[in-house]
Amino acid sequence: MTRKIFGIVVLIFCLSPLKAQDNIDLFGYYEAQYLGAKVKSSYYQLFTNKLRLDLKGQAADNITFAANVNFLTYHGRKNWDVLEFLTNDILSTIPEAMRALYVISFEDDIVLDNAYVKFRFKPFDLTVGKQQVSLGTGYVWNPTDIFNIKDPLDPTYEQPGHNALRADVPLGDASTATVLYSPEENWRYSTKLFQFKGRISHFDYHLIGVVRDWVFTDFTEFHPESMSFEATREKRRMLGASTAGELLGLGVWAEYAHNWMEMSDDFYELVAGVDYTFDFQTYVMVEYYRNTLGKSDYRDYNLNDWMRFYASEQKAISRDQIYVMAQHPATDLLSVGLIGITSLSDNSVALVPTLLYSLSANVEVYAYLNLNFGSEGTAFSKSQGNGALIRLRVYF
Amino acid sequence: MKKIFLTAVSIFMVTTFVIGQELTGDEIIQKVNDTLNMDTSHTTSKMTIVTTSGSERTFTMETWSKNKGEKNLVRYLAPSRVKGQAVLMLNNADDIWMFFPRTQRVRKLATHAKKQKMQGSDFSYEDMGSGDAFVEDYEAKRLEDESKEGHDCYKLELKRKEGSDISYSRLIIWVIKDNFVPVSIDYYDDKDPSRLEKQLVQSDIRVIDDIPVAMKAVMFNKNDNTQTEMEYLEVKFNMDLADSLFTERALKK
Numbered sequence: 001m002t003r004k005i006f007g008i009v010v011l012i013f014c015l016s017p018l019k020a021q022d023n024i025d026l027f028g029y030y031e032a033q034y035l036g037a038k039v040k041s042s043y044y045q046l047f048t049n050k051l052r053l054d055l056k057g058q059a060a061d062n063i064t065f066a067a068n069v070n071f072l073t074y075h076g077r078k079n080w081d082v083l084e085f086l087t088n089d090i091l092s093t094i095p096e097a098m099r100a101l102y103v104i105s106f107e108d109d110i111v112l113d114n115a116y117v118k119f120r121f122k123p124f125d126l127t128v129g130k131q132q133v134s135l136g137t138g139y140v141w142n143p144t145d146i147f148n149i150k151d152p153l154d155p156t157y158e159q160p161g162h163n164a165l166r167a168d169v170p171l172g173d174a175s176t177a178t179v180l181y182s183p184e185e186n187w188r189y190s191t192k193l194f195q196f197k198g199r200i201s202h203f204d205y206h207l208i209g210v211v212r213d214w215v216f217t218d219f220t221e222f223h224p225e226s227m228s229f230e231a232t233r234e235k236r237r238m239l240g241a242s243t244a245g246e247l248l249g250l251g252v253w254a255e256y257a258h259n260w261m262e263m264s265d266d267f268y269e270l271v272a273g274v275d276y277t278f279d280f281q282t283y284v285m286v287e288y289y290r291n292t293l294g295k296s297d298y299r300d301y302n303l304n305d306w307m308r309f310y311a312s313e314q315k316a317i318s319r320d321q322i323y324v325m326a327q328h329p330a331t332d333l334l335s336v337g338l339i340g341i342t343s344l345s346d347n348s349v350a351l352v353p354t355l356l357y358s359l360s361a362n363v364e365v366y367a368y369l370n371l372n373f374g375s376e377g378t379a380f381s382k383s384q385g386n387g388a389l390i391r392l393r394v395y396f
Numbered sequence: 397m398k399k400i401f402l403t404a405v406s407i408f409m410v411t412t413f414v415i416g417q418e419l420t421g422d423e424i425i426q427k428v429n430d431t432l433n434m435d436t437s438h439t440t441s442k443m444t445i446v447t448t449s450g451s452e453r454t455f456t457m458e459t460w461s462k463n464k465g466e467k468n469l470v471r472y473l474a475p476s477r478v479k480g481q482a483v484l485m486l487n488n489a490d491d492i493w494m495f496f497p498r499t500q501r502v503r504k505l506a507t508h509a510k511k512q513k514m515q516g517s518d519f520s521y522e523d524m525g526s527g528d529a530f531v532e533d534y535e536a537k538r539l540e541d542e543s544k545e546g547h548d549c550y551k552l553e554l555k556r557k558e559g560s561d562i563s564y565s566r567l568i569i570w571v572i573k574d575n576f577v578p579v580s581i582d583y584y585d586d587k588d589p590s591r592l593e594k595q596l597v598q599s600d601i602r603v604i605d606d607i608p609v610a611m612k613a614v615m616f617n618k619n620d621n622t623q624t625e626m627e628y629l630e631v632k633f634n635m636d637l638a639d640s641l642f643t644e645r646a647l648k649k
Contacts, residue, residue: 158498251506275506
């Protein structure tokens with residue numbers, strides 16, 4: 001721990017002179033976060049400190065570089081036992097000797113999250129290095145985004161960087177072709193992506209094709225020699241399309257991706273959304289999501305379904321869900337909102353009241369409650385407990 | 397010689413007077429539109445919000461505009477919380493994209509997003525001007541001339557056209573006769589045309605590149621009792637701006 005703090009101090013000390021240079025920009029934020037949860041009769045809390053340091057510079061007229069390092073420390077309950085959130089029916093399928101394996105741990109960390117250089121040539125942009133890859137038009141779910149899974153309770157939180165070589169070729173004012181290669185240990189295992197973006201009238205559209213190696217873990221099979229669960233690596237081929245525009249005064253968007261799997265069952269994902277801002281400033285949004293990896297009957301949810309969901313191998317545990325959000329600026333400094341996430345497959349609901357308060361130009365507080373109302377075994381069951389999050393962020 | 401000069405001056409004054417008298421509401425608002433929307437412009441401005449708590453929030457932004465406001469790109473420079481966020485508006489803001497640098501995401505927004513407050517200020521994106529909204533979305537009617545903020549002004553009533561989705565039922569505009577700069581605008585409620593919602597007062601009018609510009613504008617919100625001041629720090633007109641500046645590629649720069 002002392003070494004990490006020392007590392008932060010040394011880094012800030014080293015970066016300070018850079019700030020003084022005209023072509024180097026040093027910025028970021030400090031974030032303090034409290035996560036509390038009441039599960040059955042127990043109260044848990046996890047505190048997180050995050051310092052994000054961003055560096056952006058201009059190496060030449062057409063060359064920029066950017067990087068950020070995240071420093072994370074966790075306090076309180078750093079190990080969360082997933083089994084505490086599961087039903088007795090599922091627990092009864094797990095051998096006693098394996099029960100200690102289903103733990104999600106939060107470890108202090110220093111991460112080089114992004115580090116890339118961007119060349120802006122006249123006919124195309126080339127980005128080399130660890131970079132954010134954001135795909136799709138969905139707000140909460142992005143079927144065409146094979147790189148990231150958003151947290152439905154916090155969908156606008158930044159996503160991690162991915163190591164890639166990316167070229168964006170503008171084809172006129174409204175169209176762009178993108179090719180991306182994300183190298184792994186060899187060509188076969190590496191991710192290849194092609195995307196074409198165009199515009200028809202007031203609609204943007206994207207056509208996308210991706211080949212990526214995908215790992216499904218079998219959380220019922222543990223190998224003591226490798227100290228890991230059995231994992232199946234297979235080729236995932238995805239073709240998708242997305243669009244966003246306006247219809248009858250409403251903002252509308254849709255996204256579809258069909259996935260052909262080498263060994264597992266093929267599946268598809270679909271998103272359709274609509275939003276509107278009323279004259280009294282209230283903003284409402286509805287987004288529907290279907291994922292055929294999810295199950296339509298909650299009595300079929302098994303250990304693998306839950307673990308894959310918690311491990312972000314799949315975006316939802318149930319097949320159909322709907323996300324409804326209303327936000328209103330209560331004052332010029334305070335915005336309040338209410339989110340409802342419903343699993344249409346098992347009729348369970350989570351309600352998430354939110355607030356965002358601006359303490360000063362560069363300091364904001366975001367908080368939400370997570371209240372589950374579903375019956376035992378459903379996606380948002382009461383037995384998963386209720387939670388609260390408070391996040392203070394200071395930008396610099 | 398002196399006689400000819402005096403005659404010329406008299407003819408000019410009479411002509412100006414007659415033209416002034418004869419200008420219709422539509423003609424005046426067209427001249428306002430032409431004055432506000434140059435072929436191209438590049439500005440750096442500072443927006444200061446006086447919050448309900450009495451404290452001040454300051455934002456600085458850089459704006460590029462082309463084709464008389466048909467294309468606009470706004471990029472926030474400060475504070476750190478919003479630095480790098482950018483908004484691209486094309487086709488008189490019928491097409492809007494917003495770029496969020498922290499997530500590297502570009503979101504296409506529907507036109508209803510124009511009703512949202514700019515960073516919690518008393519200006520909505522719609523108030524910031526979307527090209528020729530005064531001409532396209534309102535019917536203009538000339539009222540009796542009035543003096544306003546120390547200027548001799550034309551007074552116009554602009555009523556929302558049938559089918560327009562603009563947020564205000566009507567506007568009252570005071571236009572300085574000398575230069576067609578609107579010195580004050582009253583914005584009336586969407587549903588109740590008698591209810592004053594906001595009031596804009598412009599001042600510090602300077603001539604830049606032969607174009608009269610109000611360097612300062614204050615928007616008073618009558619509902620929330622707050623105000624936001626917008627001040628130009630730097631203004632340039634009619635320079636060459638490439639179309640490539642108004643693309644998603646430039647938005648993400």
